[in-house]
Amino acid sequence: MKEFELISRLTRSLPTNKSVVVGAGDDCAVLDFGAPDRLVLFKTDAVVEGIHFAPDANPEQIGHKALARCLSDFAAMAGTPTAVLVTMALPEDADVQKIEKIYAGMSALARRFEVAIVGGETTTNPGRLLISVAAVGHAPRGKAVLRSGAEPGDALFVTGELGGSLMGKHLEFEPRLVEARWLAQHFSIHAMLDLSDGLAGDLRHILSASRVGAELMAPSIPISRAVREAARRRVSQSGEPQFVQAESHKTPLLAALSDGEDYELLFAVAARDSVPLLDAWKAEFPKLALTCIGRIIAGEGVHVRDKQGVRPLAAHGYEHFS
Amino acid sequence: MKEFELISRLTRSLPTNKSVVVGAGDDCAVLDFGAPDRLVLFKTDAVVEGIHFAPDANPEQIGHKALARCLSDFAAMAGTPTAVLVTMALPEDADVQKIEKIYAGMSALARRFEVAIVGGETTTNPGRLLISVAAVGHAPRGKAVLRSGAEPGDALFVTGELGGSLMGKHLEFEPRLVEARWLAQHFSIHAMLDLSDGLAGDLRHILSASRVGAELMAPSIPISRAVREAARRRVSQSGEPQFVQAESHKTPLLAALSDGEDYELLFAVAARDSVPLLDAWKAEFPKLALTCIGRIIAGEGVHVRDKQGVRPLAAHGYEHFS
Numbered sequence: 001m002k003e004f005e006l007i008s009r010l011t012r013s014l015p016t017n018k019s020v021v022v023g024a025g026d027d028c029a030v031l032d033f034g035a036p037d038r039l040v041l042f043k044t045d046a047v048v049e050g051i052h053f054a055p056d057a058n059p060e061q062i063g064h065k066a067l068a069r070c071l072s073d074f075a076a077m078a079g080t081p082t083a084v085l086v087t088m089a090l091p092e093d094a095d096v097q098k099i100e101k102i103y104a105g106m107s108a109l110a111r112r113f114e115v116a117i118v119g120g121e122t123t124t125n126p127g128r129l130l131i132s133v134a135a136v137g138h139a140p141r142g143k144a145v146l147r148s149g150a151e152p153g154d155a156l157f158v159t160g161e162l163g164g165s166l167m168g169k170h171l172e173f174e175p176r177l178v179e180a181r182w183l184a185q186h187f188s189i190h191a192m193l194d195l196s197d198g199l200a201g202d203l204r205h206i207l208s209a210s211r212v213g214a215e216l217m218a219p220s221i222p223i224s225r226a227v228r229e230a231a232r233r234r235v236s237q238s239g240e241p242q243f244v245q246a247e248s249h250k251t252p253l254l255a256a257l258s259d260g261e262d263y264e265l266l267f268a269v270a271a272r273d274s275v276p277l278l279d280a281w282k283a284e285f286p287k288l289a290l291t292c293i294g295r296i297i298a299g300e301g302v303h304v305r306d307k308q309g310v311r312p313l314a315a316h317g318y319e320h321f322s
Numbered sequence: 323m324k325e326f327e328l329i330s331r332l333t334r335s336l337p338t339n340k341s342v343v344v345g346a347g348d349d350c351a352v353l354d355f356g357a358p359d360r361l362v363l364f365k366t367d368a369v370v371e372g373i374h375f376a377p378d379a380n381p382e383q384i385g386h387k388a389l390a391r392c393l394s395d396f397a398a399m400a401g402t403p404t405a406v407l408v409t410m411a412l413p414e415d416a417d418v419q420k421i422e423k424i425y426a427g428m429s430a431l432a433r434r435f436e437v438a439i440v441g442g443e444t445t446t447n448p449g450r451l452l453i454s455v456a457a458v459g460h461a462p463r464g465k466a467v468l469r470s471g472a473e474p475g476d477a478l479f480v481t482g483e484l485g486g487s488l489m490g491k492h493l494e495f496e497p498r499l500v501e502a503r504w505l506a507q508h509f510s511i512h513a514m515l516d517l518s519d520g521l522a523g524d525l526r527h528i529l530s531a532s533r534v535g536a537e538l539m540a541p542s543i544p545i546s547r548a549v550r551e552a553a554r555r556r557v558s559q560s561g562e563p564q565f566v567q568a569e570s571h572k573t574p575l576l577a578a579l580s581d582g583e584d585y586e587l588l589f590a591v592a593a594r595d596s597v598p599l600l601d602a603w604k605a606e607f608p609k610l611a612l613t614c615i616g617r618i619i620a621g622e623g624v625h626v627r628d629k630q631g632v633r634p635l636a637a638h639g640y641e642h643f644s
């Protein structure tokens with residue numbers, strides 16, 4: 001059973017109460033704790049050795065990633081993380097210096113975004129290190145950006161460049177907290193999330209929550225330098241680039257669609273806001289790309305337009321694009 | 323390095339911000355999110371297969387325990403848990419039915435205390451099941467009971483009976499949420515926590531946070547039925563009960579002091595409140611024992627009074643009581 005199926009089965013009829021504004025299924029849970037001007041956001045995220053980071057990864061970067069993933073979910077709602085609790089499940093032979101370095105990596109990131117670390121639990125997990133970060137924060141009442149507000153005709157935007165994160169970015173990415181709050185303050189963002197599983201998969205979360213479809217413009221999808229350089233190396237090393245790519249690598253487009261761990265923002269805004277948004281963005285964040293990659297359509301599913309026309313992107317597998 | 327040493331080293335200089343009222347070191351973190359009448363409480367707790375529950379434990383009880391431990395920390399502050407997020411790190415061969423039963427155990431407890439489960443993350447943890455529960459809740463502003471307010475002369479009370487929890491109670495205990503809130507509403511509770519590591523160890527957390535000592539009255543410490551019956555069985559099975567106990571078992575008193583996982587409340591109140599508190603408690607909670615087990619004294623450390631006099635209880639090891 002896939003993770004999403006299992007979660008949807010488990011979360012079908014969970015206990016709730018009147019504090020719950022948004023429960024399972026968005027980037028953060030949203031709770032009403034009675035503050036007049038704000039709602040509480042609540043999120044956890046875990047990283048596991050051998051799955052989310054290699055056993056020999058730089059410990060500061062492991063700590064950075066463990067916290068950054070959780071903060072990225074607050075960015076996805078244009079929220080502000082306030083405080084985190086860190087659970088470290090340690091193998092028996094855990095090296096105290098390594099653990100302190102992991103904390104140093106988390107602390108440096110936390111300080112940069114004025115997030116407090118308000119406690120640390122350690123427990124034993126024979127065999128491998130697991131770090132779970134729980135975070136609470138807030139968003140102005142009525143201003144948390146959900147996944148469910150995309151409308152046909154909306155333009156779809158993505159920050160940064162996609163694909164190839166496992167070549168390095170996944171351990172050092174910056175959660176787009178500042179950018180997301182700026183977006184929500186200056187424009188009506190209809191739906192937003194942070195890309196963790198890859199554009200092709202994550203876009204479907206917005207589509208199903210909003211009951212719409214999407215058409216992506218293949219040539220517009222921003223492909224990361226890491227992916228482009230890897231593709232160039234393959235071309236220069238071989239007279240048969242297509243063969244090499246089909247044999248052992250994704251095409252650059254497929255990498256951008258499916259590699260995952262981009263931690264960039266994907267959002268939908270009314271088409272009429274596209275040009276003013278791009279202009280204002282360039283003035284505010286000149287170093288970070290913002291790209292219109294397609295639009296929301298009535299119907300369902302992801303469709304990709306390229307010079308051969310429009311084709312549906314299958315939910316599982318990317319036959320046409322590999 | 324022991325868990326407490328490691329945590330104290332890691333939490334020595336954590337990032338903080340102006341929302342933090344109480345950070346690492348109490349039962350829950352306490353945060354000010356701007357609600358006029360209440361503060362936010364925040365806590366995580368993890369249970370690991372083979373450490374906190376046996377691989378063949380009843381799955382509903384595993385779920386119950388995973389959530390109840392976290393809720394018990396809210397009881398320790400006389401707070402109210404509102405919403406939880408559940409992280410399940412699953413071995414590769416995880417049985418979906420077992421996971422659903424674990425969720426059923428959590429959900430039943432959550433419903434009883436009107437706690438919402440607002441999300442579930444699953445990830446992979448080859449080799450063993452790990453469940454981490456993160457919870458947010460609240461306490462009336464200025465009314466969360468900390469560990470740091472005990473004063474010389476205060477009476478020390480404990481709910482229920484202690485020891486032998488691993489014989490069954492640890493999988494089915496009730497967090498003392500109702501009792502704790504009642505206590506804080508009707509009396510000035512100077513310091514409180516929930517007993518997870520055993521009376522002898524946990525009492526020291528109140529003492530060091532409050533910079534005081536304590537004298538326990540050995541004959542008053544309420545020893546659980548499970549411990550008393552186990553001791554009786556050993557006496558009836560052997561003509562040399564002392565020998566048998568010294569050889570393979572703790573004495574009942576030592577079990578009550580050190581077994582851990584009691585999840586009862588330990589608290590300090592002004593001595594003058596002792597009698598009215600006991601009277602009111604009996605009327606309100608006739609089925610749950612409340613026992614005065616000693617008093618707070620100036621100085622430091624735990625001292626135990628029995629018919630031989632007063633002896634210090636060593637921080638590590640209980641030579642005199644085993």
